Amino acid sequence: MDDLDRRLINRLQRGLPLVRHPWQALAAELDSSSTQLLERLRQMLADGILTRFGPLFDIERLGGAFTLAALAVPEERFEQVAEQLHALPEVAHNYRREHAWNMWFVLACSTEQAIAQTLHHIENLTGLPLLNLPKEETYHVGVYFPV
Amino acid sequence: MNTDLTPRQTLALRRHLEAGLPLVSRPYQCLAERINANEDQVLGQMHLWHEQGLFRRIGLVLNHRALGFTANAMLVLDVPDALIDEVGQRLGRAQGITLCYQRPRRLPQWRYNLFCMVHGRQREQVETQIQQLLDEHLLSDLSHQLLFSTHAFKQCGARFAASPMGAPCHG
Numbered sequence: 280m281d282d283l284d285r286r287l288i289n290r291l292q293r294g295l296p297l298v299r300h301p302w303q304a305l306a307a308e309l310d311s312s313s314t315q316l317l318e319r320l321r322q323m324l325a326d327g328i329l330t331r332f333g334p335l336f337d338i339e340r341l342g343g344a345f346t347l348a349a350l351a352v353p354e355e356r357f358e359q360v361a362e363q364l365h366a367l368p369e370v371a372h373n374y375r376r377e378h379a380w381n382m383w384f385v386l387a388c389s390t391e392q393a394i395a396q397t398l399h400h401i402e403n404l405t406g407l408p409l410l411n412l413p414k415e416e417t418y419h420v421g422v423y424f425p426v
Numbered sequence: 427m428n429t430d431l432t433p434r435q436t437l438a439l440r441r442h443l444e445a446g447l448p449l450v451s452r453p454y455q456c457l458a459e460r461i462n463a464n465e466d467q468v469l470g471q472m473h474l475w476h477e478q479g480l481f482r483r484i485g486l487v488l489n490h491r492a493l494g495f496t497a498n499a500m501l502v503l504d505v506p507d508a509l510i511d512e513v514g515q516r517l518g519r520a521q522g523i524t525l526c527y528q529r530p531r532r533l534p535q536w537r538y539n540l541f542c543m544v545h546g547r548q549r550e551q552v553e554t555q556i557q558q559l560l561d562e563h564l565l566s567d568l569s570h571q572l573l574f575s576t577h578a579f580k581q582c583g584a585r586f587a588a589s590p591m592g593a594p595c596h597g
Contacts, residue, residue: 294483295447297472299465301484302451313451321449331487333446334472340480347529347541361579373579376500378571380536383500410536416511416528419518426493 280328283311284319285426291320291332344391346413348398349380350405357381360405369397380410431471435461439471447484490545497549497574501556502538504531504569510539516563517542522555538571549574 286309295301302313309316323329352360357375364370364384373384388394394413402409431439438461448456454468461468475481490498505513510528517540518526525543546552553572560566 288486288488291486292488294485297469297476297484299452299454299469301453317449317451324449326492327489328492329486330489331446332449332485334443334475334481334484335487336443336481337479340478349536365579374498374575375577375579376573376575378573380573383573383575408535410532412529412532412536412541414527415530416514417526418514418528419523419526426488 280323280426283309283315284323287311287316287319288323288329288426342389344388344394346386346394346398346411348384348386348401348412349410350382350384350401350407351380352382352405352407360407363404364401367397367401369393429467429470431461431463431467435463435467436471439463439468491578494547495545497546497552499544499546499549499552499556500573500575501542501544502571502573503540503542503565504537505540507539513563513565514540517559517565520559520563522546522559537569 287305290305290309296304298304300313302316306312306316320329320332324332350360360382361373361375364373364382369386369388371385371387373382375381376383386394386397388397398409398411439457442457442460447453450456452465454472455465458465458468476483488495490496503513514526514528517523522544523542524545525541527541528539529541531537531539544552544556546555552574556572557566560568560570
């Protein structure tokens with residue numbers, strides 16, 4: 280990754296202008312060309328540095344539902360439970376964290392009802408107690424990573 | 427000329443966008459061709475969605491681990507109910523906090539009701555940063571914990587979601 284890649288990432292984190300020729304607009308800002316910027320973006324997506332480029336839809340506004348949940352998984356069962364969750368399409372993300380509640384995952388479903396059903400299913404599947412921690416208030420969402 | 431897309435075209439456009447924005451010089455022209463519309467109609471629909479808040483920006487999702495942001499901490503605090511909005515808003519504005527949400531307590535197992543995400547390149551740096559933040563906001567006395575993530579088992583944005591790490595780490 281070179282300086283242009285970094286500048287491109289940082290600029291795109293603020294959003295691509297919604298115009299006919301967005302890359303031309305950005306090329307002028309970044310002292311580059313449309314072709315070069317598109318080439319860099321393709322490469323970074325291919326390399327896995329970026330996992331997505333496009334409109335970042337708000338699932339809740341589209342009628343979806345989310346929750347954050349946690350399990351306290353006995354160490355010897357950790358991998359097995361991680362695989363069980365991995366197999367569920369409703370599990371969008373799953374992180375191991377250093378805590379007695381050691382498995383933290385996000386569910387994304389189309390409805391609240393589907394969330395409740397999935398949580399119930401996970402409890403049955405794993406036989407473990409579960410913390411369901413849906414968002415009650417959003418104070419800030421503004422992930423920006425200067426690279 | 428009718429500038430609105432039909433419901434069917436709108437749905438088709440959304441489906442195409444799930445894969446991301448086409449990486450061409452005129453992405454809206456390209457999308458228009460795929461759904462049998464014109465560029466202005468597609469741009470109009472995009473502006474409408476943006477105004478309605480369906481998406482905040484045409485942006486990217488970083489593989490933060492690949493970029494060296496490997497120290498990812500969830501800071502959880504037990505904030506008195508009467509103060510939650512004020513503390514949430516203050517921490518939400520603080521430098522380095524990428525997400526800040528109120529979530530329910532689940533007593534007796536879980537007492538924390540405010541969740542903040544902090545990402546950094548090094549664990550020690552994130553720990554110091556959080557301690558400074560709490561000191562600065564006179565919150566060090568509140569019961570709190572730092573949960574560092576040690577492994578991401580699954581990291582794929584939900585369909586239509588793909589929020590910039592908002593969903594990923596925090597739901």
